[in-house]
Amino acid sequence: MNSRDRFLKAAHLEETDRPPIWLMRQAGRYLPEYRALKSKYDFITLVKTPELATEITLQPLQRFPLDAAIIFSDILVIPEALGQPYNFRDGGGIQMEYRLTNKAQIEALEDSAIPEKLNYVSEALKLTKKSLGKDKALLGFCGSPWTLACYMIDGGSSTDFSRTSEFAEQNPKEFILLMEKLSQSIIQYLNMQIDAGVDCVQIFDSWASVCTPSNYYKQSLQWIQMIIAGLKKPIPVILYAKGMNHCLNEQLKTGAKILSLDWTISLKDACVETNNQCALQGNLNPEFLTTDPITVKNEAETILKMSESLKGYIFNLGHGMLPTAKVECVEALLETVTHYRYG
Numbered sequence: 414m415n416s417r418d419r420f421l422k423a424a425h426l427e428e429t430d431r432p433p434i435w436l437m438r439q440a441g442r443y444l445p446e447y448r449a450l451k452s453k454y455d456f457i458t459l460v461k462t463p464e465l466a467t468e469i470t471l472q473p474l475q476r477f478p479l480d481a482a483i484i485f486s487d488i489l490v491i492p493e494a495l496g497q498p499y500n501f502r503d504g505g506g507i508q509m510e511y512r513l514t515n516k517a518q519i520e521a522l523e524d525s526a527i528p529e530k531l532n533y534v535s536e537a538l539k540l541t542k543k544s545l546g547k548d549k550a551l552l553g554f555c556g557s558p559w560t561l562a563c564y565m566i567d568g569g570s571s572t573d574f575s576r577t578s579e580f581a582e583q584n585p586k587e588f589i590l591l592m593e594k595l596s597q598s599i600i601q602y603l604n605m606q607i608d609a610g611v612d613c614v615q616i617f618d619s620w621a622s623v624c625t626p627s628n629y630y631k632q633s634l635q636w637i638q639m640i641i642a643g644l645k646k647p648i649p650v651i652l653y654a655k656g657m658n659h660c661l662n663e664q665l666k667t668g669a670k671i672l673s674l675d676w677t678i679s680l681k682d683a684c685v686e687t688n689n690q691c692a693l694q695g696n697l698n699p700e701f702l703t704t705d706p707i708t709v710k711n712e713a714e715t716i717l718k719m720s721e722s723l724k725g726y727i728f729n730l731g732h733g734m735l736p737t738a739k740v741e742c743v744e745a746l747l748e749t750v751t752h753y754r755y756g
Contacts, residue, residue, distance in 0.1 A: 416480035417612065420550040424613060424649040424671055424692050426725040432717065434750045435481035435552065436473065436743075437653075437673075438733035443702075443740065446472050456501065460487050463536035470541050474549065476740075477747045481550035481612075484541060486534055488556030488617055491598055492565050494530040495522040502569070512568030512576070516587045524594045527601040534602075538609035550613060552651075553606035557618035558595035558640075559633035565591070574623045581632055596636045600643035607648055615651040615673065616640070622656030629660055634667055641668040651694055655732060661686045676731030680719040692725025697746070699730045702738035706745030713749040721755055 414422075420433040442448060447469060450459065459465050469485040489499040489507065498510040513519055528535065542551050564570070566577040581588040603614050616637055624632045633654075641650050652664050653673035661683060664672055674683055674695035683693055701712050713728075720726040728750045 415548045417548055417550040420480045420727065421612060421649070423725045423727050424651075426692055429755070431753050431755060432720055432726050432728045432750060433480035433550075434728040434747065435479050435483060435550075436734055437483070437730050442736035443734060443738040443743070444472055444476070446476075456487075460485070460490065461533045463533055463540055466533075466537035467540040467544065470537070471544055474545075477743060478751050479549075479747070481552055482541060482545060483552040483554060483615070484534065484538055484606075484611075486537070486554070488554070488561065488619075489564060490531055490534065491527075491555065491561055491595065491602060494527055494602075495524055495594065495598060497522065497565055499564070499569075506570030507564055508569040509564060513566045513580075513591065516584075516590070519587055519591045519594070522591075522594055524598045527598045528605040531602060531605065535605050535609045538606060538611060542610040551611050552613050552615060553603065553609075553611035554615040554617060555599050555602055557616050557621070557633060557654075558592045558599065558636040559624065560618055560620045561595055562588075562591055563620045563623060574620055578623060581628075592636050596639050596643075599640050603640065604643075604645045607645060611648070613649040613651065613671075614644075615653060616669070618652065618654040618657070621654035626660070629657070630663060634663060637669070638667040649692075653694075658683065658686075665691055671725070671727065673729065674731060680716060680723065680726070684723055689722075689724050692727065693720075693723055694727040694729045696729070696731040699732050699735050699738065702730075702742040702746065703735060704739075704742065706741055709742045709745045710749045713746055714753075717750065717753050 414430060419429045422429050423433050466485045470482050473479055474482055493499055500508050502508045545551055563574040563577045566580050567574050618633055621633055649670045651671040651673050652669035654664060655675050658674060658678035661672055671692040671694050676696050676698035697712060697716060701709050
């Protein structure tokens with residue numbers, strides 16, 4: 414069984430010999446080859462240059478025995494395509510060129526011709542697909558409408574995105590207009606990725622926990638449901654909603670086939686919560702990759718043993734790779750997972 418088949422079988426709740434593995438934010442600052450490129454080019458240039466994005470996407474697979482690659486890009490390419498550019502603050506974090514405060518600004522967002530505006534992502538996917546061949550799976554991704562709205566309304570990174578929560582409550586019509594534009598743009602974007610050859614897509618609802626439980630469906634999940642329904646052909650969709658493990662059943666109603674977990678819930682509890690009716694992905698705390706190989710091996714084996722009762726399972730981190738991750742810890746993790754056998 415090749416890596417791509419293993420990944421897709423796990424996604425479709427079919428039996429595999431071992432759990433497939435890919436790592437969120439594969440091309441992190443922990444790799445010296447990535448840092449070498451980053452010393453020559455700024456981040457946005459790397460994202461917008463297909464050859465460079467392809468090179469970065471492939472770097473982890475050239476070093477580690479991963480089953481899938483996720484394209485090197487950024488969730489904020491959607492706001493930029495709509496007319497709201499982004500950059501990075503000197504001290505870290507996202508800075509939008511301006512923040513959305515009124516209806517006129519939202520109406521001015523141009524949500525047509527998204528595939529043309531983001532053709533550089535399509536070209537990077539095609540180049541990567543050609544390099545991967547049929548043996549490895551290729552993942553595309555996007556941010557959820559709610560998560561993108563958080564950056565767009567607050568104007569960049571925030572500890573609580575209070576402006577966004579307040580705007581959604583006080584300006585419901587304007588908020589709905591923004592979410593409709595974002596959802597339709599993302600549908601175009603993901604369908605473009607499907608045309609370019611991705612095997613699976615992941616939706617990152619990274620700031621879902623900003624929503625209150627009573628507003629979660631209205632502010633976030635209904636728009637994700639619309640996006641998944643708008644995809645042009647059946648393709649596994651992974652939904653990752655950090656901090657929302659208490660709402661797994663609600664997430665399943667979106668049509669996502671795989672739920673990605675952070676490290677605050679065990680696979681055993683997630684299996685009970687979802688009645689083992691979907692594939693699960695996760696959920697090693699990325700902090701362990703900053704420790705030592707033995708600790709990583711022990712923690713990974715604990716998760717792997719729990720995964721034996723799941724119908725479908727993909728090993729991953731519970732959040733993105735930290736820049737302080739140690740290469741030797743990543744090596745220990747991959748060795749542990751790739752040598753693990755069910756039964």
